[in-house]
Amino acid sequence: MQATLFSIPPSHPALAAKLMLRHVGLEHRVVELPPGLHPPVLRARGFRRGTVPAMILNGRKIQGTTAISRALDELFPGKLFPTDTNARARVEEAEAWGEREFQPVPRRIFRWVLARDADARAALARESKMPLANLQARATAPLARRFAALVGATDERVRQDLEHLPEMLDRVDRYIAEGVIGGDTPNAADFQIATTVHALMRFPQLRPMIDERPAAELARRVVGEPAQAPVRVPEEWLPAGAAK
Ligand SMILES: N[C@@H](CCC(=O)N[C@@H](CS)C(=O)NCC(=O)O)C(=O)O
Incomplete structure (x- = not known):
């Protein structure tokens, strides 16, 4: 294989x-x-x-x-989805929500920042082991703006994402409470959702509103400790519980 x-x-x-x-x-x-x-x-x-x-x-x-x-x-049947039909349907629903609604949120926030902040682009170039990170950061501004536009990362959309983030995190916590995700052995929805929570925890302003949630425990267990990314959004856009 x-x-x-x-x-x-x-x-x-x-x-x-x-x-x-x-x-x-x-x-x-x-x-x-x-x-x-x-x-x-x-x-x-x-x-x-x-x-x-x-x-x-x-x-x-x-x-x-x-x-x-x-x-x-x-x-590998049974490794990523439960074999029971009803349990499988719930995991599939959580995975689909994770992919369609939740996964794009950190992508839009990250690309919105990259389109505006040369330091964030330089940090991305270093993380990606690209040479001449500072030069790359200056040269890639138009590309970063194009990638932001591709995912609709406008001011309005990113403000909405931040406003709705507490509800989305509540939904993750609910999936955990209901046992759809967060079991002893991770399933496909765990991998889908925990990696998005982990990506959000990399943003220093958002970490405090996630850290104490079951979602954060899941992200740490399934993915690991999130490293910080130099991503900052305007303070007035942040929902309650975020770091100002
Ligand atoms: N929902 C898809 C999305 C994948 C996706 O958008 N990946 C981003 C990186 S996080 C990408 O490669 N984007 C390229 C582009 O926007 O042209 C999945 O789950 O695989």
Whole structure:
């Protein structure tokens, strides 16, 4: 069996795919692409979209976290989804919400900041082990603005994301309380949701409003201790409980 996963270092969905591959125990190779340049590279490799995670599994091209969890489920039944039909439906619902609604939130906030802040771009270049980080940070401003526009990271949208964040975190805590996620063995929805919580915890202003929640415990257990990212949004946009 041959598996190659394409990733970019800051991507939380790519991290979800890495963790799922490790969890099922499939031997694989990870190719880290330079952020920003990854869409053309993936298309040149024959993928339909320019997003990570993207995986080649025995010659088959599989793109997106939910497609990857399904492909791994075919090979390792019972490892990522419960075998009971009702329990599986609940995990699938949580995974779908995690992918469609929750996963885009840290991406929009991060890209909104990258489009405006050269220090954040330099930190991303360093994290991605790109040479000449400060020069990259200056040269990539137009690219960062384009990537922000691609995901609709406008002032208004990011303000809304921040306003609705407490409700979204409540929903994560509810999934944990109901036992859909947060069990002894992580499932596909754990990987999907915990990596997004982990990404949000990297933003210093948001960490305090997450830290005491069951969601934070899940992120630490499934992913690890979040390193800080130099991401700052206007203080007046922050919801109650965030660091001003
Ligand atoms: N929902 C997809 C989204 C993946 C996604 O948007 N990945 C970002 C990195 S976090 C990306 O590669 N974006 C490239 C682009 O926006 O062109 C998944 O779960 O795989």
